[in-house]
Amino acid sequence: MKCETCREALSARLDGETEPAPPEVVDRHVAGCAACRSWLSRAERLHRTLLLRPAPPVPDLTAVILERTPAPPSEGWPARIALALVAIAQLGLAFAQLLGVEDHTAGHGTESLIGHLSHESSAWNLAVGVGLGWAAFRTKAASGQLPALTGFVALLLALSAGDLVTGQVTAGRVLTHGLVVAGLLLLYVVNRQHRLRNRPSPATTADHPGSHSAETGHETGEAPERPRQHRGFRRPASRHVA
Structure with missing residues (x-):
């Protein structure tokens, strides 16, 4: 038996692991090899020292860590x-408008045009209600609805104010647009809460490509190798990648 194999078996024996060689063969080698007996003696002393040495005292930092740890953002x-709730009310308004409009498909006069415009308004109200409900369920969808709904509400409020001043509509009719205004405001709140929940942690920010830690190596201080940039159009490997 070689000394390397014997010492590997002795190390496994001290650690309580399975020896790679029969124990009687290892003992017979140790009995006839002074170098391995000396190595075993030193290993046993080191093993006893590591087992009997008490753990160094450390302060309890639990309270400090909990105090400095920021509270997780609420849902x-x-x-x-x-x-x-605003989405449900908006859907109810759209369905009520759809069910309350008479069908004037027979003619092509003013009544038919008014009926068609009412259908378009109902379809838009229905779409707004569906969008608000989806944003309440999937908060990341709120940001995609903000530009279109903001423009719609701004123009709607301006036109409604003009119609109210000229007496073309009543104040009660204008107040029915309060649902979409409330939905827009809540959409901004939900979008802001979603961004706060998904804000990167300081550790992630430190590894951002624009930070110093990503520009240079943590230990060597050398700039890491940048990946090659493929010029031109790269065909995606699958529709999922696309």
Whole structure:
């Protein structure tokens, strides 16, 4: 038996592991090899030292860590529930408008045009209600609805104010647009809460490509090798990648 194999078996024996060689063969080698007996003696002393040495005292930092750890952001359920209720009310308004409009498909006069415009308005109200409900369920979808809904509400408020001043509509009719205004405000709140929940941690920010830690190596201080940039159009490997 070689000394390397014997010492590997002795190390496994000290650690309580399975020896790679029969124990009687290892003992017979140790009995006839002074170098391995000396190595075993030193290994046993080191093993006893490591087992009997007490752990160094350390301070209890639990309270300090908990105090400095920021509280996790809330899920924003009140705003999401309010947005869902506004979406349900908006859907109810759209269905009521659809069911209350008479069908004037026989003629092509003013009544038919008014009926068609009412159908378009109902379809838009229905789409807004579906969008608000989806944003309450999937908060990341709120940001995609903000540009279109903001432009619609801004123009709607301006036109409604002009119609109210000229007496073309009543104040009660204008107040029915309060649902979409409330939905827009709640959409901004839900979007902000979603961004706060998904804000990168300081550790992630430190590894951002624009930070110093990503520009240079943590230990060597050398700039890491940048990946090659493929010029031109790269065909995606699958529709999922696309």
